[in-house]
Amino acid sequence: MTRIAIIGGGISGLSAAFAIEESRRAGADVDYRLYEASPRLGGVLRTEHIDGCVVEAGPDSFVTEKSWAADLARSLGIGDQLIGSNDADRKTYILTRGRLVEMPDGLMFMVPTKILPTGLSPLFSWKTKLRMTQELFHPPRAVDHDESVSAFVERHYGAEMVDRLADPLLSGVYGGEAANLSVRAVLPRFAEMERTHGSLGRAMLAARKKMRSGPRKPAPPLFTSLRNGMQHLTETVVSRLTASSLIVNAPVEAIRAEAGGWLVSAGLQSDQFDAVIVALPGRAAAQVLRMQSPDLSAELGAIEYSSSITVGMAYDHQVRQSLPPGFGFLVPRSERKRLLAATFVHNKFPHRAPEDRALLRCFFAGANAENVWSLSNDQIVAIVREELHQILGPQIHGLQREPLFARVYKWKSAMAQYSVGHLERLERIERLRRQLPGLALAGNSYRGIGVPDCVRSGRDAAKALVPPCQVA
Ligand SMILES: Cc1cc2nc3c(=O)[nH]c(=O)nc-3n(C[C@H](O)[C@H](O)[C@H](O)COP(=O)(O)OP(=O)(O)OC[C@H]3O[C@@H](n4cnc5c(N)ncnc54)[C@H](O)[C@@H]3O)c2cc1C
Numbered sequence: 001m002t003r004i005a006i007i008g009g010g011i012s013g014l015s016a017a018f019a020i021e022e023s024r025r026a027g028a029d030v031d032y033r034l035y036e037a038s039p040r041l042g043g044v045l046r047t048e049h050i051d052g053c054v055v056e057a058g059p060d061s062f063v064t065e066k067s068w069a070a071d072l073a074r075s076l077g078i079g080d081q082l083i084g085s086n087d088a089d090r091k092t093y094i095l096t097r098g099r100l101v102e103m104p105d106g107l108m109f110m111v112p113t114k115i116l117p118t119g120l121s122p123l124f125s126w127k128t129k130l131r132m133t134q135e136l137f138h139p140p141r142a143v144d145h146d147e148s149v150s151a152f153v154e155r156h157y158g159a160e161m162v163d164r165l166a167d168p169l170l171s172g173v174y175g176g177e178a179a180n181l182s183v184r185a186v187l188p189r190f191a192e193m194e195r196t197h198g199s200l201g202r203a204m205l206a207a208r209k210k211m212r213s214g215p216r217k218p219a220p221p222l223f224t225s226l227r228n229g230m231q232h233l234t235e236t237v238v239s240r241l242t243a244s245s246l247i248v249n250a251p252v253e254a255i256r257a258e259a260g261g262w263l264v265s266a267g268l269q270s271d272q273f274d275a276v277i278v279a280l281p282g283r284a285a286a287q288v289l290r291m292q293s294p295d296l297s298a299e300l301g302a303i304e305y306s307s308s309i310t311v312g313m314a315y316d317h318q319v320r321q322s323l324p325p326g327f328g329f330l331v332p333r334s335e336r337k338r339l340l341a342a343t344f345v346h347n348k349f350p351h352r353a354p355e356d357r358a359l360l361r362c363f364f365a366g367a368n369a370e371n372v373w374s375l376s377n378d379q380i381v382a383i384v385r386e387e388l389h390q391i392l393g394p395q396i397h398g399l400q401r402e403p404l405f406a407r408v409y410k411w412k413s414a415m416a417q418y419s420v421g422h423l424e425r426l427e428r429i430e431r432l433r434r435q436l437p438g439l440a441l442a443g444n445s446y447r448g449i450g451v452p453d454c455v456r457s458g459r460d461a462a463k464a465l466v467p468p469c470q471v472a
Contacts, residue, residue, distance in 0.1 A: 002030045004465055005264045005273040007252045007288060009036030010043020011451055012442040013279035014237040015072060015458030021241050022075075023466050030466050033273075034241070035266055037251035041238050044414050045451070047229025048312075050405055052354040053345075054229045055312035057409035059451050060343065060361060061085065061225035066452035068459070069233070070224055076236045081228065084221025089347050091326025094164055095335045095391055096123055100324065103165075109190075110153060110165040111200045113208060123164060131158045138198040146420050149186055150178040156200055168330035172341050174449060175306035175365035175415040177333075185418035227351050230451070255288050255439075262438055275438035275465040279458055281305060282416060282445035296432040299425055303445045305413035307373065309364040311384050312345075313406045318398035320346060320358035328361075329391065338368045339387045357404070362388070365415070377408040416445045440464050 006013045020032045044058035062069045093100035104121040106114025153166040167178040193203035226232045250266040262276040286301030328343040345352045345359040353359035362384045440461035
């Protein structure tokens, strides 16, 4: 029998365990044990149900386009619990010189595909609008090196586009700064568009034209979640696994290749396995591998992580009625606030809050999260309330009152930063990993930070270790 150890009980490790469990049930001669350091399985997927509201402490949804998380839900038999975002109400505001300005229709990330709404929008200066027009004439360009997202976007649309859109949009996903993130790792499609078309605007228009010429299908919702919250996904995975194979409160200290297999040490116990899946954030993975492979450990440890804080707050129907329509707002760094974003959760998804409640999810990331980290929860809520009041203005009736409830969730170094040169680092990691047969890596450090990518990484790690004829 092939025995596989899985280290880390977040969605990545659980997805790996589920793939092995499926193979086992299909008759494969394979077994597994999952080690989780904390008392709780699920990692950053955590949902609380408070006063009729579904409050997400970690991720609130995933992009529908990447199907792996929804596929997992379907294979768990909870496909009917998947819900789509209310895209008919999709509007996002950007704080611009102290005022909330709606993102113009037709912007695909930062690429304008509709001339009129962008041309008339107060979000951009005339200088940037001129840059957008000039961008349409950029010739194809083969760039032989990686660069930062901000350098790339600035080359196409100027610095204002970095500040107003690219940076806040990406900070919402990675918690970091566009100046640090790798364009090849974070926006590979855009890097490819530049290579083939030069102009991102022209590439996007060509892609839309191609889509229009195919059979017309209704567009799926941009985001997907689960009716009872994201934790329902991890809880259901756990319920399908063999309970005796899951060990919590078991931080793994080290793994070592030994006697053709792997020795996993957690606390006073060491156990022998044929293979091991390390489904940990980069730094934790570096730690468990430091004795076995200092080189691999150094590469993993060099992947940067940023911290984030989410604050869930509920208000009464008065606030709900007077909040602007749409999904919420983003705050560019130049506006000098501490909040990075706020989501109007009751608008973004159905079933998130009773009709007479406004549910807000506020977000601090990167340096701003570190700056408020040591403050008490009450102090953090006070900052959120003060900034919400400044941003949304006195016209939001009831916002000055105490929220009905407020919850603060702190996530230390949980979001991987794919900094410039990330793909080259992944190649070096892969070369070093190949020298260690029976070792697989999964998680958000590598090829996608979102929940669907983590599901895929866990599943692929399991597939790589369970012999092909045995994978379900
Ligand atoms: C606040 C926040 C909001 C997010 N929002 C979204 C979103 O809306 N959509 C989206 O798609 N993605 C989002 N993400 C990203 C996504 O949720 C994560 O990248 C993903 O869930 C990471 O899963 P994981 O299993 O790889 O890691 P984790 O969830 O971090 O799990 C790793 C587990 O390993 C355990 N562990 C650590 N060290 C050891 C050890 N030595 N031994 C044993 N166990 C150990 C930890 O306790 C933890 O449970 C968000 C992330 C955060 C933090």
